[in-house]
Amino acid sequence: MRVLVINSGSSSIKYQLLDPVSGAVAASGMVSRIGEPVEPGATTVEHESDGRTLEHDGPIPDHAAGFRVVFDLFARSGHDLTGEGLYAVGHRVVHGGEVFYRPTLIDDAVVASIDELSALAPLHNPANVIGIESARQLLPGVPQVAVFDTAFFHGLPDAAKTYAIDAKVAVTHGIRRYGFHGTSHEYVSGRVAELLGRDASAVNQIVLHLGNGASASAIRGGRAVDTSMGLTPLEGLVMGTRSGDIDPGIIAHLMRTADFDIDAIDQLLNRNSGLKGLSGVNDFRELQRLIDTGDHAASLAYEVYIHRLRRYIGAYLVELGEVDAITFTAGVGENSPQVRADALAGLTRFGIAVDPDRNTAKDRAARYISPPDAQIPVLVVPTNEELAIARAAATLVT
Numbered sequence: 001m002r003v004l005v006i007n008s009g010s011s012s013i014k015y016q017l018l019d020p021v022s023g024a025v026a027a028s029g030m031v032s033r034i035g036e037p038v039e040p041g042a043t044t045v046e047h048e049s050d051g052r053t054l055e056h057d058g059p060i061p062d063h064a065a066g067f068r069v070v071f072d073l074f075a076r077s078g079h080d081l082t083g084e085g086l087y088a089v090g091h092r093v094v095h096g097g098e099v100f101y102r103p104t105l106i107d108d109a110v111v112a113s114i115d116e117l118s119a120l121a122p123l124h125n126p127a128n129v130i131g132i133e134s135a136r137q138l139l140p141g142v143p144q145v146a147v148f149d150t151a152f153f154h155g156l157p158d159a160a161k162t163y164a165i166d167a168k169v170a171v172t173h174g175i176r177r178y179g180f181h182g183t184s185h186e187y188v189s190g191r192v193a194e195l196l197g198r199d200a201s202a203v204n205q206i207v208l209h210l211g212n213g214a215s216a217s218a219i220r221g222g223r224a225v226d227t228s229m230g231l232t233p234l235e236g237l238v239m240g241t242r243s244g245d246i247d248p249g250i251i252a253h254l255m256r257t258a259d260f261d262i263d264a265i266d267q268l269l270n271r272n273s274g275l276k277g278l279s280g281v282n283d284f285r286e287l288q289r290l291i292d293t294g295d296h297a298a299s300l301a302y303e304v305y306i307h308r309l310r311r312y313i314g315a316y317l318v319e320l321g322e323v324d325a326i327t328f329t330a331g332v333g334e335n336s337p338q339v340r341a342d343a344l345a346g347l348t349r350f351g352i353a354v355d356p357d358r359n360t361a362k363d364r365a366a367r368y369i370s371p372p373d374a375q376i377p378v379l380v381v382p383t384n385e386e387l388a389i390a391r392a393a394a395t396l397v398t
């Protein structure tokens with residue numbers, strides 16, 4: 001049984017063909033720089049299958065062209081997607097608004113609703129819709145399922161999801177905290193419960209998803225009770241290129257005094273802020289290299305990143321009261337022992353500690369990094385959003 005998982009972004013398409021039961025990946029790849037001019041000979045599509053990498057060079061004018069190249073590469077690598085064997089296509093959809101809170105079988109009405117939600121996620125939902133439409137055209141007989149990044153946070157308590165702004169304005173414009181990365185928070189928190197050997201309904205936990213985008217969640221008995229992202233994925237932690245929390249007064253100030261229009265504000269906060277805005281680089285490994293050369297801006301960026309992270313950890317400890325696990329996941333969370341150690345330094349009196357040997361062990365599996373006698377276990381659990389989406393899609397289609 002195989003499911004094709006598609007994550008169609010504004011200028012990229014990531015995909016995986018995998019078995020939703022075993023998690024075995026048959027093929028995976030990425031189309032990048034869609035709609036951008038590229039220098040001659042530049043690789044824009046990389047496709048991995050059975051240990052081999054196939055590449056496509058040259059510009060990809062739009063998503064439909066990207067999907068055609070991907071389907072060609074599948075055929076060339078011996079996986080005929082249009083033939084038998086494809087059970088479902090699972091699409092990652094960023095914003096499900098108030099409408100979608102569970103995996104949903106896609107039909108014309110669902111596509112129209114996801115498109116309508118573009119007002120809430122102008123950078124994401126339109127690209128998701130294009131991905132869905134291309135896949136429906138190229139694979140007409142295969143059931144397609146949308147899995148929403150907001151779904152896990154649909155039931156946030158009112159106090160956590162409500163912004164303290166004029167209630168009429170909020171209701172009229174759908175302004176509330178929705179949360180994102182839900183597929184990852186749900187998958188990782190489920191794995192944590194398994195590792196603890198307890199039912200998810202009996203575990204209170206904090207999950208720190210630290211990738212290019214970053215978010216924290218507080219989960220009580222399997223249900224999310226708070227998360228750091230809000231109406232959009234801009235709120236919360238310091239990210240690769242996004243600011244996370246700022247004083248909203250900054251926006252009015254820049255518009256009033258510095259001639260920023262709304263596009264310039266969007267560009268500033270989404271693309272030129274966070275680690276990149278502070279240090280010039282958004283990739284954590286490059287940031288670490290700069291810090292090692294004595295670069296002060298990079299060190300400050302790191303300190304701001306850790307400061308914000310600790311603030312959220314503190315908030316969620318208090319919100320939950322009783323905490324059974326704290327877990328790091330995603331690119332930075334899984335790979336940076338320094339971030340994990342600094343995020344939880346000096347908290348032994350709260351029963352929280354990171355064991356230096358366990359923390360720096362070269363191990364890619366889900367594992368404990370707290371000392372064996374720790375009151376609150378600290379873990380690293382690799383996220384796997386593709387597998388979670390494939391499972392959700394397969395379950396719905398069965």
Ligand code: ADP
Nearest residue numbers: 210211212213282283284285330331332335336
């Ligand atoms: P995305 O949000 O794009 O899915 P990922 O979860 O892949 O992001 O995380 C990407 C981030 O993880 C980058 O900042 C990258 O530098 C960081 N990262 C990956 N490997 C390492 C590593 N070995 N050490 C530190 N950071 C790493």
